[in-house]
Amino acid sequence: MSRALSRQQHLDLYYYMQLNRQLEDRMVRLFRQNKIVGGLYSSLGQEAISVGTAYALEPRDWLAPMIRNIGALLVKGFKPRDIFTQHMAKYTSPTRGKDGTSHFGDLKVRHTVSPISMLGDLIPVMTGVAMAGRYLGQNIVTMTWIGDGGSSTGAFHEGLNFAATQRAALVLILENNQWAYSTPVTRQVPLKNLADRAAAYGIHSAIVDGNDVVAVYAAAKEAVDRCRAGNGPVLIEAKTMRMKGHAQHDPAEYVPKEMFDYWKARDPIPRYEKYLTENKIWDSAKKAEIDARIERELDADQKFAEESPLPPPELAEEGAYCEGCHKIEADWKRPKEEVMPPKSSIQPEWTVPKLGGLDADFIAKAEIPGAKEVAAGNDRASSAAPAAAAKGPAKPEGKSESVPKEDVASAPPLRVPFGRGPKDKAFERERKERTERGRGKRRKR
Amino acid sequence: MAAITMLEGIRQALFEEMDRDPAVVTLGEDIGVYGGAFKVSEGLLARFGPERVIDTPISETAIVGAACGMSYLGLRPVAEMQFIDFIACCFNQVTNFVAKSHYRWGAPVPMVLRGPSGGGVHGGPFHSANPEMYFVHTPGLKVIYPSTVYDAKGLLKSAIRDNNPVLFFEHKFLYRRVKEEIPAGDFTVPIGKAAVRREGRDMTILSYAAMAHTALEAAERLAKEGIDAEVIDLRTLLPLDRETILSSLKKTNKLLIVHEDTRTGGIAGEIAAIVCEGAFEDLDGPIMRVTAPDTPVPYSPPLEERFLPNAEKVVAAARELAKY
Numbered sequence: 086m087s088r089a090l091s092r093q094q095h096l097d098l099y100y101y102m103q104l105n106r107q108l109e110d111r112m113v114r115l116f117r118q119n120k121i122v123g124g125l126y127s128s129l130g131q132e133a134i135s136v137g138t139a140y141a142l143e144p145r146d147w148l149a150p151m152i153r154n155i156g157a158l159l160v161k162g163f164k165p166r167d168i169f170t171q172h173m174a175k176y177t178s179p180t181r182g183k184d185g186t187s188h189f190g191d192l193k194v195r196h197t198v199s200p201i202s203m204l205g206d207l208i209p210v211m212t213g214v215a216m217a218g219r220y221l222g223q224n225i226v227t228m229t230w231i232g233d234g235g236s237s238t239g240a241f242h243e244g245l246n247f248a249a250t251q252r253a254a255l256v257l258i259l260e261n262n263q264w265a266y267s268t269p270v271t272r273q274v275p276l277k278n279l280a281d282r283a284a285a286y287g288i289h290s291a292i293v294d295g296n297d298v299v300a301v302y303a304a305a306k307e308a309v310d311r312c313r314a315g316n317g318p319v320l321i322e323a324k325t326m327r328m329k330g331h332a333q334h335d336p337a338e339y340v341p342k343e344m345f346d347y348w349k350a351r352d353p354i355p356r357y358e359k360y361l362t363e364n365k366i367w368d369s370a371k372k373a374e375i376d377a378r379i380e381r382e383l384d385a386d387q388k389f390a391e392e393s394p395l396p397p398p399e400l401a402e403e404g405a406y407c408e409g410c411h412k413i414e415a416d417w418k419r420p421k422e423e424v425m426p427p428k429s430s431i432q433p434e435w436t437v438p439k440l441g442g443l444d445a446d447f448i449a450k451a452e453i454p455g456a457k458e459v460a461a462g463n464d465r466a467s468s469a470a471p472a473a474a475a476k477g478p479a480k481p482e483g484k485s486e487s488v489p490k491e492d493v494a495s496a497p498p499l500r501v502p503f504g505r506g507p508k509d510k511a512f513e514r515e516r517k518e519r520t521e522r523g524r525g526k527r528r529k530r
Numbered sequence: 531m532a533a534i535t536m537l538e539g540i541r542q543a544l545f546e547e548m549d550r551d552p553a554v555v556t557l558g559e560d561i562g563v564y565g566g567a568f569k570v571s572e573g574l575l576a577r578f579g580p581e582r583v584i585d586t587p588i589s590e591t592a593i594v595g596a597a598c599g600m601s602y603l604g605l606r607p608v609a610e611m612q613f614i615d616f617i618a619c620c621f622n623q624v625t626n627f628v629a630k631s632h633y634r635w636g637a638p639v640p641m642v643l644r645g646p647s648g649g650g651v652h653g654g655p656f657h658s659a660n661p662e663m664y665f666v667h668t669p670g671l672k673v674i675y676p677s678t679v680y681d682a683k684g685l686l687k688s689a690i691r692d693n694n695p696v697l698f699f700e701h702k703f704l705y706r707r708v709k710e711e712i713p714a715g716d717f718t719v720p721i722g723k724a725a726v727r728r729e730g731r732d733m734t735i736l737s738y739a740a741m742a743h744t745a746l747e748a749a750e751r752l753a754k755e756g757i758d759a760e761v762i763d764l765r766t767l768l769p770l771d772r773e774t775i776l777s778s779l780k781k782t783n784k785l786l787i788v789h790e791d792t793r794t795g796g797i798a799g800e801i802a803a804i805v806c807e808g809a810f811e812d813l814d815g816p817i818m819r820v821t822a823p824d825t826p827v828p829y830s831p832p833l834e835e836r837f838l839p840n841a842e843k844v845v846a847a848a849r850e851l852a853k854y
Contacts, residue, residue, distance in 0.1 A: 184634040192602055192637055199635040201626050209592040210627065213599025213607075220555065220581055221603060240591050240622070247592035251584075405669045407638040407693040415604030421552045429579035433563050 086364040087299045089306065095366045096375065098140060098298050102132040102354055104379050105156035108165050111387055112172055116333050120391065122174040123185045128153035130296070130328035131262060133353035135230075136160055137301030138258050138321070141309045142228055147214050149198035149207045149229040150187050153260070153327075157230070158187060162195045165383055169390030177389070182396035183404070196225075204235030208244025208257060212318075215253035222419025226312045228256045228305075234265025236279055245318065249286035254312035256305065257320050260295065262327035267339050280322035288318050295323030296353040299360070533709040536676075539683035540570055540644075540700060544608065546716065547690045548578050554690055555600065557584035557593055558610030567612050568646055568705060590619035597641045598628050598695075606690055611645030614699060615659040628695045629670035639695045644686070647675075648740055648790060649822075649838055650703035654829035660739075660791040660822075665697050666768045666800075672721055673768040675699040677742035679710035681765055684719030692721060701739045708743070724771035726778065730760035733784035733851055736775065736801060738764040741788045741839060748788075748844035757852045759786075767797055775801060776808045783814040784851050788844055793821040815854030820847045 086095070109127055116125045128135060135156030139148060142161070150157045155168055163179075170178035171185055179189035180199075190199035198214065200207055211227040218225035231241060236259055248255045259279050263270050276282070283290030289311060293304040301323060308319035326348035330337035361367045422428055439459050440448065448457060534542070548554045556574060558566070562585040565572030575583040586593050590611065597607035611617050617624065624643065631637045649658035665671050672694055676682040682700065689696035727742065728749050737745040742763040749759040760782050762774060779785055785805055787798035798819040805817060820839045828834050 180635050189635050190637060198599070198602060199631075199637065201630070203622050203626055206591070206595060206623060206627050209589075209595025209623070210599040210602075212592065213596030214602055215599075216584075216596060217600040217603035217605050220600075220605070223603075240595065243587075243589035243592040244595060247587055247589055247596060250587060404636070405633045406672075407632050407640075409693070411636075411638045411693060413604050413606075413638060413640050413693055415553050417552075424552050424579070424581055426549070426577050429582060430577050431575070431579050433575040435563050 086366060087303065089303060090299070092366055094140075095361060096371070098136055098302065099354075099357060099361060099367075099372075100375050100379070101136040101140070101156055101160050102298060102357065103376065104159055104165065104382070105132045105136060106354060107379050107383055108159075108168060109155065111383060112169070113333070115169075115173070115387075121172045123172070124332040124334070125172065126152045126186065126332050127327075127329040128155060130348060130352060131260060131325050132156050133298035133301050133357070134258065134260050134295045134323045134325060137298040138228060138230075138256070138305040138323075140302055141305035142226065145196065145223065146225050146309070147196040147198065147211065147218070147227040149190070149200055149211050149214075149227075151200055151204075151207075151230040151232065151235075151260075152187055152202075153232075153262075154230050155187055157228075158197065161197055163191075163197070164386060166386035166389050169387055170393055173390050173393070174395065175390060175393040176396040176400075177393040181400060183400075198229075203238075203240070205231060205238030205240030205244065207231075208241055208255075209247060210244075212244055212248040212251065212253045212255055215248070215255050215312075216251055217415075219254065220424070221415055221417055223416065224313060224418070226254045226256060226309050228258065228309070230258045230260055232265060233259070233261040233263065233270045233279060234268070234273060236282065237273055245282075245286050245288070245320070248318040249288045252315065252317035254315070255318040256308045256312055257318065258305070259320060259322045260325060261322055262295075262325050263344070264327050264331075264337075264340065266331040266335075267337075278322060280320055283320040286318075286320075288320060289316065290320040290322065292322045292324065295325030296348070296351045296356065298353055298357050531711050531714065533711045534679060535706045536679045536682045536700070536708050536710075537568065537570055537705040539679040539710075539712060540686055541572065541574075543683045543686035543690070544571065544574060545577070547606075547608075547687055548574070548582060550716075551606065551690075552582075553604060554606045554608065555582045555584065556608045556610065557586055557597060559586055559588055559593075559612045561585060561610050566610065568702065570646075570700075571610070590616050591623050594620040594623040594628065594643060597643070598623065598631070598639055601639045601641045602637060606640050606642075608642045608644060608690060611643065613653075613657050614645035614647035614661060615656050617643070617645065617661060617697075621664070624665065624671070624695075624697075625668045629668045631670070632694070633670055638693045640693045642686070642689045642696050642698055644689075644698035644700060646702035646705065647699040648701040648703055649827045649834055650740065652829060652831055652834060653702075653827070655826040658827035658834075660699075660789075662697070662699055662767055663791060663795055663797060666797060670695065671768060672696040672766070673699070674721060674766050675701070675739045676719075676765055677701070677704065677708075677739050677763050679708055680712045681719050681725070681763075683712060684717050685721065685765065687716075688718045688721050691718070696721070699739065703740050704743075719765070722766045722769045722771055724765055724774040725763045726760065726774070727763050728759070728761040730758040730782065732758045732782060733786055733848060734760045734762060734775075734778045734782045735786045735788060735844065735848065736762050736764065737788040738767065738797075739790065741790050744839060744841050744844060745788050747841040748848060751841065751845050752848050752852075755849070757848060759848060764797075770797075770800070770804070772804055772808065775804065779805055779809045780812050783812055784854065785813070785817045786844070786848055786851055787817065787819045787821075788839055789819075789821050790839060791822060792824050793819070794824050796821050815851050818847050818851050820844050 135154040139157035139160035190197040215227040280290040561571040562575040597609040802817040
């Protein structure tokens, strides 16, 4: 039994994982009955990641799910009816039918940002949420997820690099489920461990068995704590397996049978049930009680969703803009005076080491004249950047192996054989004449 | 009161809005210590500090994404594209994340994305573009492209206070070339309202940004030839001020549209459709347009001069239109 978790918390993890699975199981049936309007993406076998990570967040914290993170939404307080109605495109859904699947959120209570289908874009957005949270003094942590496939997007790298430079309180869960649609991870990323990507941004990372909910929770909790303490972003790679195709239409025939067998034996839910029993956290009566509760809740919410109306067609033309429907107000948890002049005012200079980011090993090997002397004081940050630059890093002089000076001097000046530039005297003269004739002149006011 | 440049007007808007509201923050490449590639944000960092004036890596997607995330917590970020051409790098964030946010899930994004745009300074194909129409075609955004110092300042303030994502194009040719005395104190210019710059009877010349000045110059010349042109500066491209366009046309019955953007898919086509739908009976001649050709913006001065519309081209087109 994990000492980090109380008995009730252990039971919560089971409740959310089982709720996640049973909810999706019902949606598969609804899909086959043509009651799901669009695609249906399964998180079968990945429930421990969604639930274990989101469970490490506090209510004030923010998250942004991906398509296979229904469990995270449930932990954050959304109800099965939100998921049912979203997939069934009902008027009662959080987006009133304007978007489907897990593409919804809640700015005010559940602090959840809606994803878009383009992968990676949530990373810079959640970096911004973390920056704003820090600015407002809210002491929040943000969390989002990405897959092995999505980790190759530009937005992933731009976002993680920016988060790292800002030391943003961002926990990024990289769910390595081995497949990006039909392409195996080995064909996407030339790395054994995708967590290694963290090294490129100088941030902390961890690797965890994504089918062990207690391990996932422990890794996430540590990451959340690190972030909240101001230590910058954390990347967690959770290794797991996508047990279905990309979506319902995809039978995933490209997956080796052995792979499914291996991971089926490591299904996170039976595994956790065994753990709860062995550690005497529950008994069969407790399990039956939780399972019955889940059935009850799903029955009610599925009924609600099926009986809900579709949206009225005219809704299609509404809501592209906020026309006063929202009151936008930041929740300040620090005095505003701190970010207003005169308190906010500073001397606008960079604080950089005299040789910038060059590391000592490089300087030692480079044999640049004078560099070692400067490097000796390199750790002493110089705040007066321009002045330091003037007397600081000695320009490399002489001893150059590149083109000798004379060659450059004696070479004929480069001349573009056609066209004329603004420094061309003939061109200038002509243009002046034309301007005086009043052609091509812009009105000045 | 001394006349100030458009650049100074924009800077004043940033200073005044940041002084007024601590929720206003700025971020972009080289905007802090350096003061921005054009020095628009010079002095901001000294006054408001690094929490509110954020120098970013060269990551347009991160800039726009982070600004969007900040706005979800009630901040009003003003993000800068060093040159507006670079907005292509974050097209997805702007058009899919930011623009659709309110429609999809009711999350307003009160951010401004501003940057220098337009040609005439020999910037070449990647520092001279007018990419406004990609975004005019994107529901959920507002698009502003001012031509005067007063409008630039007043519209930027309106943009910062707006609850929607606003793209604010700043014509770099005008940055230091237009000067104007503007009133002291706080004022705003409403988004979505065109301005009649010159009243006339014979035809309407519609334009915006640098070409609004070109249109006025052409109108003065046409006046000497006995053609009395009305000149309208659109100022906001999305939403378009249909009323001002149609009411002017009902008076003049002829329409010439001038834009620096390229021809196909430029706003002239959209305006022509609006006029055909709303004032077809009032038209006494074909709707004509003077635009840049369908090419990238070339670098070399004679090429760029050929590329850009100018007063002479506008006068020539107006003379043709006047014959009807």
